[in-house]
Amino acid sequence: MMSVLRLGHRLARDPRISTHCGLVARALGADEIIYSGEHDESLLKGIEETVQRWGGPFSVRYEANWKKCIAEYRKKGYKITHLTMYGVSLKKSKMKKHKKMLIIIGGEKVQPEVYQMSDYNVSIENQPHSEVAALAVFLNECCRPKKFRNAKMRIVPQEKGKRVIEEK
Amino acid sequence: MMSVLRLGHRLARDPRISTHCGLVARALGADEIIYSGEHDESLLKGIEETVQRWGGPFSVRYEANWKKCIAEYRKKGYKITHLTMYGVSLKKSKMKKHKKMLIIIGGEKVQPEVYQMSDYNVSIENQPHSEVAALAVFLNECCRPKKFRNAKMRIVPQEKGKRVIEEK
Numbered sequence: 001m002m003s004v005l006r007l008g009h010r011l012a013r014d015p016r017i018s019t020h021c022g023l024v025a026r027a028l029g030a031d032e033i034i035y036s037g038e039h040d041e042s043l044l045k046g047i048e049e050t051v052q053r054w055g056g057p058f059s060v061r062y063e064a065n066w067k068k069c070i071a072e073y074r075k076k077g078y079k080i081t082h083l084t085m086y087g088v089s090l091k092k093s094k095m096k097k098h099k100k101m102l103i104i105i106g107g108e109k110v111q112p113e114v115y116q117m118s119d120y121n122v123s124i125e126n127q128p129h130s131e132v133a134a135l136a137v138f139l140n141e142c143c144r145p146k147k148f149r150n151a152k153m154r155i156v157p158q159e160k161g162k163r164v165i166e167e168k
Numbered sequence: 169m170m171s172v173l174r175l176g177h178r179l180a181r182d183p184r185i186s187t188h189c190g191l192v193a194r195a196l197g198a199d200e201i202i203y204s205g206e207h208d209e210s211l212l213k214g215i216e217e218t219v220q221r222w223g224g225p226f227s228v229r230y231e232a233n234w235k236k237c238i239a240e241y242r243k244k245g246y247k248i249t250h251l252t253m254y255g256v257s258l259k260k261s262k263m264k265k266h267k268k269m270l271i272i273i274g275g276e277k278v279q280p281e282v283y284q285m286s287d288y289n290v291s292i293e294n295q296p297h298s299e300v301a302a303l304a305v306f307l308n309e310c311c312r313p314k315k316f317r318n319a320k321m322r323i324v325p326q327e328k329g330k331r332v333i334e335e336k
Contacts, residue, residue, distance in 0.1 A: 016185055020298035027295035054295055086323055086330040115328045124308070126323040127195035127222055127316070130188035136301030137308045140292070148295070155254055155294040160283045162254040 001100040002030040002143050003073065004135065007066055007114065008107025009037030020132045021105060022047040022060060028139035029146045030103070032059040036066040037107060055151030070117050073102040080104065080118045083134040087121035095122075095142045103138060105131040169268045170198040170311050171241065172303065175234055175282070176275025177205030188300045189273060190215040194226040196307035197314045198271070201226075204234040205275060223319030238285050241270040248272065248286045251302040255289035263290075263310045271306060273299040 004025040009018050018035060025033040026047070035043060039062050047060040063069045070080055081095070082104040095101075104114060115121055124137045156163040172193040177186050186203060193201040194215070203211060207230050215228040231237045238248055249263070250272040263269075272282060283289055292305045324331040 013184070016181065017188070020185070020300060023295075023297045024301045027293045027297040028301070050296060084330075086326055086332075088325045088327060112329065115326075115330070118328075121326065121328060123323075123325060124304075125195045125313075126325055127191075128218055129191045129195040130300050130304070132188060132298050132300040133192045133196070133304030136292075136298070136304045140305045140308070145293075155291075157256045157291060157294055158254055158283075158289065159256060160286075160289060161280065162252075162283070164254075 001078070002139070003078065003102050004030050004033045005066065005069060005102055005104045006033060006035050006107075006131075007037060007104065007110060009035050009040055009043070010107065011038045011040055014107065015040065015043055017132060018043055019046055021135060023050060024132055024136050024139070026050065026058040028136060029143035030139060031057065032061070034061055034063045034069060036063055036069070039064070053152050055148030057149065067113065067117070070102065070104070076100070078102040079120070081120045081122055082114055082118035083124065083131070083138055084110065084115070084121050085123050085126055085128060087123040090122050090124060090138065090141065092141050095120075103135065105135050107131075169246070170307070171246065171270050172198050172201045173234060173237060173270055173272045174201060174203050174275075174299075175205060175272065175278060177203050177208055177211070178275065179206045179208055182275065183208065183211055185300060186211055187214055189303060190228060191218060192300055192304050192307070194218065196304060197311035198307060199226065201228050202231045202237060203228070204231050204237070207232070221320050223316030225317065235281065235285070238270065238272070244268070246270040247288070249288045249290055250282055250286035251292065251299070251306055252278065252283070252289050253291050253294055253296060255291040258290050258292060258306065258309065260309050263288075271303065273303050275299075
């Protein structure tokens, strides 16, 4: 069980980056994404539409109180893993042992409590990069690929060009 | 030698996503990023400032004619690798053999010629995701990490919290 918590969404600046976070969470094997920060209905809808077209299971929701959210997941036995450029190197084998994980990715400014509330503060690279990138690399390394169900659309991989099948 | 070509930048929609592409290219070991699409001086400046603060070598430039750019890199012996959700699975060992690579990442709409001009059309996952994610996973798998030089700032990895050293 892999859940992603995206902190500090801002309506004015973040719709595309936050959308990419949601798409990556789904595509690379997480079970859900929870958005915090400013409430953005069209962001949630966009991800839901992707699930309807390309398959699930994957869920998306908004949660105003991220501290409560972290505390709840901890109670349910999830390890809290914060992805940050300030953290220590990713230890794949250590991470893979945990069956339940809440992966936190920040926005522009992450509050100090997040570092304290997390079991792990993990960096993909100790250089400025991107929450989308950190999430992608982490899931690619630590999460098993998922088989999508109930998809209306499916890609058939091609050496050149595009091929998409629409299921009837 | 790893170069990244980011196609189809749009001033109105893409500054943050394109910035993330540049940061990821630098952080995960590429040597340069070339932006095509609409010319965006502040995008180039932003990446240059990151190099000045966090170290290099890494270069960034704009190129209006992406077809010419691809042809030139091919002539110089670069393998052309297009990252696309429609492509075939990444074969790490095959990719790692190439010393010189031009990695193409698309914008919203990638023109059919790109698929034809590329030696490889490679997918990280045959699901909608993100060019930032595709670039991050590809570089993480296929590119050797870089030692940065002339940095004014350097992170000291921490289990909890942040530590940044400013070099004098």
